[in-house]
Amino acid sequence: MNDFFQTDIISIRDFNKEKLETVFSATDKIIQMNPNERRELARGKTLGYLFFEPSTRTRLSFQAAMASLGGTSLGIADASSSSTKKGESLADTVHIMSLYSDVLVLRHPLDGSSRFAAEISSKPLINGGSGTEEHPTQAIQDLFTIIREKKKIDGLKIGVAGDLKYGRTVYSLLYALSNYNVDVHLISPESLKIRSDSTYDIKKRLKYKESSSLEEHIDEFDVLYVTRIQKERFPDEEEYLKVKGSYTIGLDLVKKMKDDAIILHPLPRVDEISTDVDETKQAKYFKQAQYGKDTRAALLALILNENSF
Amino acid sequence: MNDFFQTDIISIRDFNKEKLETVFSATDKIIQMNPNERRELARGKTLGYLFFEPSTRTRLSFQAAMASLGGTSLGIADASSSSTKKGESLADTVHIMSLYSDVLVLRHPLDGSSRFAAEISSKPLINGGSGTEEHPTQAIQDLFTIIREKKKIDGLKIGVAGDLKYGRTVYSLLYALSNYNVDVHLISPESLKIRSDSTYDIKKRLKYKESSSLEEHIDEFDVLYVTRIQKERFPDEEEYLKVKGSYTIGLDLVKKMKDDAIILHPLPRVDEISTDVDETKQAKYFKQAQYGKDTRAALLALILNENSF
């Protein structure tokens, strides 16, 4: 019996190395599997999705993953067209959805929403992004990309650049990385540094260096993880424009990178990576998005099937 | 051949006891059926949904029901993102949808919309809630819950409490109950009493008593059906607050109820039932929601399959 059968996926903090490896090797199997066989893994099963924040790739990759396993998806893509408008509580919406599906995925703006919802739900619940810190399936997809594209993870030098203050993908990634022996550099403008009140737990698990210069170690990174810098996070536009320029990855910067370095981004991007970088061999963010479907399919298959596949 | 094959479901008034029993026993079969067999009942069939009012559970329970029968759903969950914005008539939208699906479900704010639409549609059409009086699939689900949870219906004392003036679920429920020998008590604030102009037909079929005290007969009810009380229905807030308190079901009230009484609610609820009641054995509103999927699956299976299953 597999450890994930009928379990919730709430936080990447609940994953140790062994659990991560289980998902990664399940993902490898999913990718290599004969499509007809794969479609038996969720045959007749239904994924219920509840998105209280807009999303493209998380929702669509879950739906695509479920379809690839032979299952069906239904739910609420946009909370404004549902009964939440009539004042229904999150608890009741989750409770109802768990009656109508075999596994749930929830995206919600509040920290703790997924853990709370999982207690209500009679079916396994997957956190599709909650609050400011948790996006476990994104972290799994990010790690899988690093490990498969770099063929290893221990010993890698990893730069994480951009807006580190807001954005749950960074926090989840750091928690995930803390299972490995990696050399992490956090690079951000002073005002967008990782929140110290949120890093209590990270600091106990993972050593990292902080700087504000993207160029400083650019030639040393094996992995450069870039995140979106949002204009609305800055007190004034001048400050934003100053910062924006120095955190944009262009061809000139890529040329300074190691030949076998990889560039990741959780997407969507706005201006952080210029589109001409897409053609370089370092650019792996679309591959990363593709792995998002595969890793989610693996998770769903593990949750829905008692025995290994 | 079953009586529902290729027929419309427009009003609960069209259901006599025998027709109701047909749906109930089909629901029992659906629940007990082997999932693989069940998925043959709508194999390759498509449900087209048209929701001109927001809905969570009606739409999702229909989609989940269709998926459990092996079929597919497609449609418009939110009329604002469709051609109705371009001024298309309901008739044309329904006509088109009937070309693209095997059975339709329509929710619409206007009384009579479903009967009108059924005349246009070349495929069977199910009323998913129309105007102020008709919600036949909700009434079927409510009755099924009563009969299965109480093991009988004739002779039961049934309280219906809350906003009885607005809300089609109450009217549909009363029509459905009129097929049985039940003792109905309607309990509401004076300003939210059942509309006398709408009860002409109900009064001919069903005797009921009216009162404004929820507590008066609380220890006698076998079934307590609670509906949402909406703030915006009241002329002033003071009036609302006064009423709200006396129509909230809390643990204290549940303790006064019969041990084997059941509490139902069409959901969504706001404050009418406090959440600590959820854990009592009388609370059956989530079971009721679950039966919503099963009864709808039974209706769809009856409509789509000529022979019994």
Place this chain on the structure above:
Amino acid sequence: MNDFFQTDIISIRDFNKEKLETVFSATDKIIQMNPNERRELARGKTLGYLFFEPSTRTRLSFQAAMASLGGTSLGIADASSSSTKKGESLADTVHIMSLYSDVLVLRHPLDGSSRFAAEISSKPLINGGSGTEEHPTQAIQDLFTIIREKKKIDGLKIGVAGDLKYGRTVYSLLYALSNYNVDVHLISPESLKIRSDSTYDIKKRLKYKESSSLEEHIDEFDVLYVTRIQKERFPDEEEYLKVKGSYTIGLDLVKKMKDDAIILHPLPRVDEISTDVDETKQAKYFKQAQYGKDTRAALLALILNENSF
């Protein structure tokens, strides 16, 4: 191997007579096929839809077509609930969607959007309506309707009436018709005549006459193609009301038509065809809508299957 296997459908200008005939005969096969066999044609395949403009029938007919082939659909019905809100480029959205599906359909307000998107997409992309001129699947459906309902196309006298200035269906239809030997009359108010800057290409391929009187040749047409006249296109309401009356198809006008003439409309309609015309034998616009599902199913089947079916 069929010519459409794994190809994009961008513009009706890319279709010659032979390619059109391939789609038409595939459509005939799709219609006559045993449903179980038909559901093998996209078994396990996923259609990704991206709609940046509202649509009912294009999106739903694609979804219904995909379901009839045994496939699944997923995507964005309304760009406002997706990551485009976060500033994601069309290119990135398309790129991602192509990772999560086997074939894409895109509707977008800009001319050229589909050709651009097809270059980005790693999977075949179908233009579901772009800008002011291109709606190739609509034109295919229109032509199929003419040919199957009139049993021929060469030699037909075809009137195209209404707003010819705006509306991509007219331009696409004219391009499609230019493959045949037809006598085309364009009928519109002076202010809504076909745009001369856009007809450079059409004029080289197709001869047509222009007039502003709908009645003039009404008794000669084999086909009357009517389009929506939108109030908001007119500088003042008086002008609109004057024009509206003379471009409305009523029973009186139908009586003047040939007995075996057919009336088409891309739908949605507002007032251009009065509903009592629906019952006449000339009215074929709902049949045309139905063929929309069949022709799209044929296109999808051709794109997804290497060998003929």
